[in-house]
Structure formats: C-alpha cells, structure tokens
Amino acid sequence: MAGVSRRRLILVGAGGLVTMGLAAVAVVIGEERGSPQRSRRDAAAAVFANHLEDARVLGAAYLSTRPDDPVAASDRRVPPGAVPSGTADQEEWFTDAVPARLAGQSASGCRDDFVAGRIVELDGWLLPLTAVQLCAIVSGDA
Amino acid sequence: MFLAAESVQRDSVVHADVVIAGAGAAGITIARALRGSGLHTVVLEGGGFDYDAASQALYTGTVSGSPYELEDSRLRYFGGTTNHWGGWVRPLDDADFDGRAWVPGTGWPISRSDLDPYYGSAFRMTSQLDDHPFGWESWLEGDRDVEALVDSPLLTGAMYRISPVRFGQAYRDELRDAPDVEVYLGANVVNIGTDRTGSHATGLDVRTLKGAGFHVAADRFVCALGGIDNARLLLASRAVEPGGLGNSNDLVGRYFMDHIEAAVATLVLADPVPNVYLGGRFDLARAGVVPTEAAAEQHRLAGTAFIIGEPRVASRRGALDGTVPDAVVKGVLGSLERGDPHTYSLEIRAEPEPNPQSRITLNDGTDALGMPTVDVHRVLTDGDHQRLKRAMELFASELGRLGLGWMRIDADGLGDHDGPLYYGFHHMGTTRMSDDPSTGVVDRRCRVHGIDNLWIAGSSVFPSVGFANPTLTIVALALRIADDLR
Numbered sequence: 127m128a129g130v131s132r133r134r135l136i137l138v139g140a141g142g143l144v145t146m147g148l149a150a151v152a153v154v155i156g157e158e159r160g161s162p163q164r165s166r167r168d169a170a171a172a173v174f175a176n177h178l179e180d181a182r183v184l185g186a187a188y189l190s191t192r193p194d195d196p197v198a199a200s201d202r203r204v205p206p207g208a209v210p211s212g213t214a215d216q217e218e219w220f221t222d223a224v225p226a227r228l229a230g231q232s233a234s235g236c237r238d239d240f241v242a243g244r245i246v247e248l249d250g251w252l253l254p255l256t257a258v259q260l261c262a263i264v265s266g267d268a
Numbered sequence: 269m270f271l272a273a274e275s276v277q278r279d280s281v282v283h284a285d286v287v288i289a290g291a292g293a294a295g296i297t298i299a300r301a302l303r304g305s306g307l308h309t310v311v312l313e314g315g316g317f318d319y320d321a322a323s324q325a326l327y328t329g330t331v332s333g334s335p336y337e338l339e340d341s342r343l344r345y346f347g348g349t350t351n352h353w354g355g356w357v358r359p360l361d362d363a364d365f366d367g368r369a370w371v372p373g374t375g376w377p378i379s380r381s382d383l384d385p386y387y388g389s390a391f392r393m394t395s396q397l398d399d400h401p402f403g404w405e406s407w408l409e410g411d412r413d414v415e416a417l418v419d420s421p422l423l424t425g426a427m428y429r430i431s432p433v434r435f436g437q438a439y440r441d442e443l444r445d446a447p448d449v450e451v452y453l454g455a456n457v458v459n460i461g462t463d464r465t466g467s468h469a470t471g472l473d474v475r476t477l478k479g480a481g482f483h484v485a486a487d488r489f490v491c492a493l494g495g496i497d498n499a500r501l502l503l504a505s506r507a508v509e510p511g512g513l514g515n516s517n518d519l520v521g522r523y524f525m526d527h528i529e530a531a532v533a534t535l536v537l538a539d540p541v542p543n544v545y546l547g548g549r550f551d552l553a554r555a556g557v558v559p560t561e562a563a564a565e566q567h568r569l570a571g572t573a574f575i576i577g578e579p580r581v582a583s584r585r586g587a588l589d590g591t592v593p594d595a596v597v598k599g600v601l602g603s604l605e606r607g608d609p610h611t612y613s614l615e616i617r618a619e620p621e622p623n624p625q626s627r628i629t630l631n632d633g634t635d636a637l638g639m640p641t642v643d644v645h646r647v648l649t650d651g652d653h654q655r656l657k658r659a660m661e662l663f664a665s666e667l668g669r670l671g672l673g674w675m676r677i678d679a680d681g682l683g684d685h686d687g688p689l690y691y692g693f694h695h696m697g698t699t700r701m702s703d704d705p706s707t708g709v710v711d712r713r714c715r716v717h718g719i720d721n722l723w724i725a726g727s728s729v730f731p732s733v734g735f736a737n738p739t740l741t742i743v744a745l746a747l748r749i750a751d752d753l754r
Contacts, residue, residue, distance in 0.1 A: 177599030184596045226606075233604040233671060240668035245661075249592040251676040252664040257600055 164221045166204055170263040172225040173232065178264060185265030187248055188258040198262040207235020207244075207256030232256055270444055273455035273474060276482045284310035286753050287472060287486040289457040289501065292348020293739055294725035294746040295492035296435045296443070297393060301750035303446040310484055311443070312455040312474060315345030317436065322477055326456065326635045333626065333645040334690065341693035342494055346453065347436020349494065349693070355432025356737040357395050359387050359402060359744070363561050363571070364734030370568040371655070373523075373622035374732035377703045377712045386744035394743050395431035396438065397552060402427055407555070414555070415542040422563040422666045426556045426573055428737070430547070458639045459505050460489065462719070466508035469722045475637045488753050492725040492746070495524070495695025496642060499628045499728060502699065504640050514699070514709050514716040521628035523700050524646055525620050525733050529692035531577060533614035533660060536598050537673035538605040541612060545576045556617070558735070559662060570619045571734035572659045577613035594676065601674055609673065617692065618656060619733045621649050628698050648690070694738050696727040714749050723749050
C-alpha cells in the first residue's frame, strides 16, 4: 500500500458503499492529484514539462550562488510558496498535486514572494524564491 | 522677414523693442507670439536654414564629468534642436512643480496651475495635434481602446504624445511674413552689454563667421540659446561683473541636468504588452509606466517613467551574457503562468537630483569667434543611483506581484557612474528659477535677478525636471515670457 495516499485509502475502503455520486466525488479528487509515489523532483519537473532544461539551468545557477538553500539542501523539503498555506504535510501535497495545480500554486507563491521581498537576484534577474527553489529541485539530485 | 547678418553694415547699431538671441523652440515661440503686438522684434540666429559644420563647430567644448555628447546633442541652425528632436511631448506634473521632499533641491517657485493657461497653446504649437488631456484616466475611458498593462496603487500609466514638429520649417513662413519681426541668420551673439551697474541690459554684440559684426540695442532682451549656451553667454558677458551676468551668487552654469535615460532592463511578460506602450497604431501617442505619487513617496523616488521597448527575440541560450539567459527565465515563467511569455527591453527615464557640482563652466578655449568655450561637468549623485535602483526594484516587484512578468536589471545599466547613454539630450537647470537670488538665477517670471530687462527662455530655467521631455514646458514658459514682453 506504500505510496497510496490516506485520502485514497479512505475511498478504497469505502468502495462497497460507493454510490454514483461518491464516485463522481472521487473522480474530482483524483483530478487534483498527481501520480502517487513521485519524488519531489519528478513533481517539480512535471511543472516545467517542455522547459525542463531551462529550469535546470536556472536552478543550477541559483545553487551555485546559494548551495545552502534550505529546500535544495534537504531531500524532503519543498518550496513553501509552492504549497497552500496551512498544509500539514507539504511534501505529500507537493508530490501528489497534478502539474497544473502545482504550477498554479507556485505562480501564486511567486507573486507572494514579490510582496514579501523574497526575491533572488541572479545575474541581474529579480526572481521569486519559489521559482528558483523549484528549479533548484529539478537541477539537483534529490 | 529674414536677413543675413553679413548684410548688416559693420559696427552699425540695429534698434529693436525686443531682441531674442536664439531661434530654437523658445525663441521662435516668443517671436511668433509677439507678431502684431506693435513691438519691433529682432531675432538673432547663429546658424542658417540648414546644418552647417562651421556654425555647429561653435558648440565645441570639453567634457570633464561623465561621458557626454556635447556637440551632437543640439543643433545650431534655425529651428535649433527641434531639427532632430524625437517629438515626445508631455507636461510636467503637479508633483514636479511642488517638488519631492525626499529628493533634495526639487520643486519650482511656481505651480502647475501657473503654466496650465499656456500648456494648451504650447501643445498645439509643439505637436500640431488637436489638444487632448494627458490624464491617464481619460485615455483608459471612452472608446479609445487603450488597455493598461498595469494600473495599481503603486504603478500607473503616463501618456506621451509624439509629433516631432520642426519649428524651423513649421513656422518659417509665418516669421518671414511678419512685418514686425526681423530674423537675422548667421548672427552669433557673443556678449550682453549692460549699464555701469549691471542691472540693465543695453545691447547685444553680434559676430559673423566671416568677421563682420554689429550691435543690437533694445528695451528688452531674451536669451533663448539652449540650456548650455544660455549659461555660456551669461558667463562670457563679464565687462561689469567679472563672474558673468546674473552670477553674483556663483549659480550660473550650476545644476546642469539631463534626464537619466537608458535601456537598463529586460522584461519577460506573461502576455504581450498592450499596443499603446509600443506606439503601434497609437502612432501619435505612447504610454509609459510610472510610479504613483504615493509609491514615489513611499519608495522615495524622483520623477520616473518606464518605457517599454520593442520586443526582443530570445534565443534558447545566450541571448544575454551571463548564467541566466532570458530564454531560461522565459521558459520558467511560461511554465508557471501557463502562457507564452514575451520579452522586451525596458528603458528608464528619470530626473536627476539638482546638483550644484554638475555644471557648465568656461574653459580656457575659444571658438572661431573668440568666444570662450564651455566645459560640461555632469555627475550623478549616489542618491540618483539609489533612487534608480529603488525604482527598478519597485517596478520588478509590482509586476511580479501582479503575475505580469519578471525583470532583469542589465549589468551595464545601473550602478555605473560612467554608464553609457545616461542622458536624453535635454540640457536643463543652468539658470535655475527661484524667488531667492541666492538660490536661483532667474525669478518666477524667468527674468534674471538683478537685471530688469533680461529674460531667459528655455529649459535652463528648470530648477528640477521631472521625467517628462522638456520641450512642451519650454514652449509654455516662452509663451508666458511673451505675455510679459508685450
């Protein structure tokens, strides 16, 4: 059962009682989730899809200036801005979210970064911390 | 009518009610306004109807501060620098006149309302377009289909009109046909004569490149020679005052300013920028992005505008030197914002802090007429650089906050005191306006302190400059001077 999320377990356990309506709810929930058992790197990579190499270059450039970035230095932490505030298990949310959901949340986090001054200056670019941390994840070994 | 200075009898005296030295935007405006006033007006233009290298060479000087284009930034023939100006027209804003307390030395002794009666006529003369308000809201409303890139509590828009009217061509026939206006071409003013006290101008000494010369006596005098040569003529007129006319407080030539204009950044936007920011079908209008006054106060900014340039074509790699090519950032932004981002250059236009150390002086040289040549010493202050950086950071943060895009401050733009192209060819401030003779050369009516019949026309009277191009305000002030001369 490893890698199956707790919410999915609940749905499976209640399978005998599933009605058509509940099935529909399950489908909706499923659409908000990515594939289970992904690494955070795979999850981040899915966001960048056709621009993965771009993201790796940016991430490597960031890590060359900030090798001690707490997200990149950890093998479990995820960019706080890429996860909805108040999320109990950020890694689980991050690795479960479908790419579009993760991208949308990350974009929101980037905007918040500009408000809060979490701006990384990299080769003249003024970039949101969330974005460069995502890039750092895909460029790293985690 | 037009007359050749060479045709005037050597050492003779030409009499006039009003004499205007210089036939650029300011001089032509005043001469045109005085037609039919009953005043006999003489205009003295050093050049002819066309560019002439020998005349232009009289602008030669030295540069001792930051690199500066002294000769090519102005033109010395009928119409003056309007012969090559870009035609960007915009009035100064209320805050430019009121001053920004956090930018030392800014503010005028007059307010925007003092020039409002003149801005409409000045606009029509300067642009030859129908009048239209410059207020940003008026452009967003109605059927103009103007879309704002950003309109937030921190950043808004500012509209320029763009219509490069060549004054020398547009108004040549009117002055030719004016029976009470005489325009002398090839008439270089080399000295302002005064009475023994230096408090009353009596005449102008004129020289030609062929060695002839004459004198013009008048009741009222106007210097309209441009932001550099207005100061030069005052400094060189030292028969009574060793330091030059109007210079008892050592202010003539100081506070030389030019707009800080440079393409200093690259923008990556999630969507194409609205056409009005690029010109496009709005070919007579172009919008810039400006900090709101609240943002300017909060971030302690000078008058600043951001002009978005033509789209840049991004390569996959190496479009910019450095480790983070713009295509990389473009790909990342596009992934997060789910779009196909667009890349543009970004130009900043900002007012410098009025700085007494930035100045025009006479150097040891002389030109072909024997007149002292100038040294231009333009320096930006640390405060200027800090304000530029804060402005750029504000722009980047606000665009990022709104999800519009990201920005790169190009390395060769900010922070380099000797940076390239850090000017807009707008010569200002060298005979600054103040009610107090100890802090300014001219009074609020543009008349030289201590000299009852000598006016200065042009942007040399600007005590601070905002971000708007100066020509419209030059013309508005010239119309106001013409009212006083009548």
